[in-house]
Amino acid sequence: MDGWIEHRRPGDREHVGWIRPAGDDWVAVSLLGEELTGPVDWLAAEEVLDDVSLAWLGEVWMLERDGAAALRVRLVELTPERVVVQTDDFGAVDVPVERFELPWPAPSALRPRRTDDPDGVTSFGG
Structure with missing residues (x-):
């Protein structure tokens, strides 16, 4: 830098x-x-x-993972040393979350949520 x-x-x-x-x-x-x-x-x-606009900082992101479904995550920390995300807690303070430390610049595995990604609310099946 x-x-x-x-x-x-x-x-x-x-x-x-x-x-x-x-x-x-x-x-x-x-x-x-x-x-x-x-x-x-x-x-x-x-x-x-x-x-x-910095609004994207508060939006839901997706973290792609090898061999597993993508996770809904929120950005927690952005520095030139690292990017920290945590699983989406949907605004609840008592939900356990998992944090992931990623390199900076952010890898392509971290991407904005697309309209065809699961919304985390709708369940399928029956």
Whole structure:
């Protein structure tokens, strides 16, 4: 992360990512370590990060696992050292959860929930 510059939105000073050098250009990088742009000028990188909503931090994600069903998870911690997720507790404080420590940048096994993923509420069978 040498040379990466932390970027905060001007309105609320919320940390929304980084801008990293790419030759004579710059690349906007999300909190998950995902490149949001290719090489662009500084202002374009800032604009992309300024438009980032942090609502996705509170959303349900899916953690793909080898040989097992994907798990519904929530993001618990995001740092340039690691990503920590825990199984979805559906808002209950007394539900046991399992935590998983993932590398940063986040691996492709961690992905946003899709509409065809189980919702965790509907049960099938009979």
